[in-house]
Amino acid sequence: QVQLVESGGGLVQPGGSLRLSCAASGFTLAYYAIGWFRQAPGKEREGVSFISSTDGSTYSADSVKGRFTGSRDNAKNTVYLQINSLKPEDTAVYYCAAAKAPPDTVVYVDSWYDYWGQGTQVTVSS
Numbered sequence: 001q002v003q004l005v006e007s008g009g010g011l012v013q014p015g016g017s018l019r020l021s022c023a024a025s026g027f028t029l030a031y032y033a034i035g036w037f038r039q040a041p042g043k044e045r046e047g048v049s050f051i052s053s054t055d056g057s058t059y060s061a062d063s064v065k066g067r068f069t070g071s072r073d074n075a076k077n078t079v080y081l082q083i084n085s086l087k088p089e090d091t092a093v094y095y096c097a098a099a100k101a102p103p104d105t106v107v108y109v110d111s112w113y114d115y116w117g118q119g120t121q122v123t124v125s126s
Helices: none
Strands: 002-006 011-014 019-027 033-041 046-051 058-060 067-075 079-083 093-099 121-122
Touching: 002 093, 019 033, 019 093, 033 067, 033 079, 046 067, 046 079, 058 067, 058 093, 079 093
Parallel strands: 011 121
Antiparallel strands: 002 019, 019 079, 033 046, 033 093, 046 058, 067 079, 093 121
């Protein structure tokens, strides 16, 4: 059974950090392009971090560059999103997603993703 399970969300004060995890089962993450997306209430879903298939290169959206970093642990079949210097506007549900893709491919379009996790809530508030 193909599954992505996120964890690590929570309530954090502005300026704090979180590390979100996304564990895969039923398939090998290393062969898929990975995306981290977020959706705040009343807003469209936004891609924030991307990992290319196979070579694992990472990319961040301009809106979060320097604060969000994606990574992948092939041995654990898990991807991570490190979020630093959190701001109230980072409050959202965060999702990981996996897309079937040729090697060394980044997928930026959310509709191209095949598998999605259930989401984890991140709330930034004092």
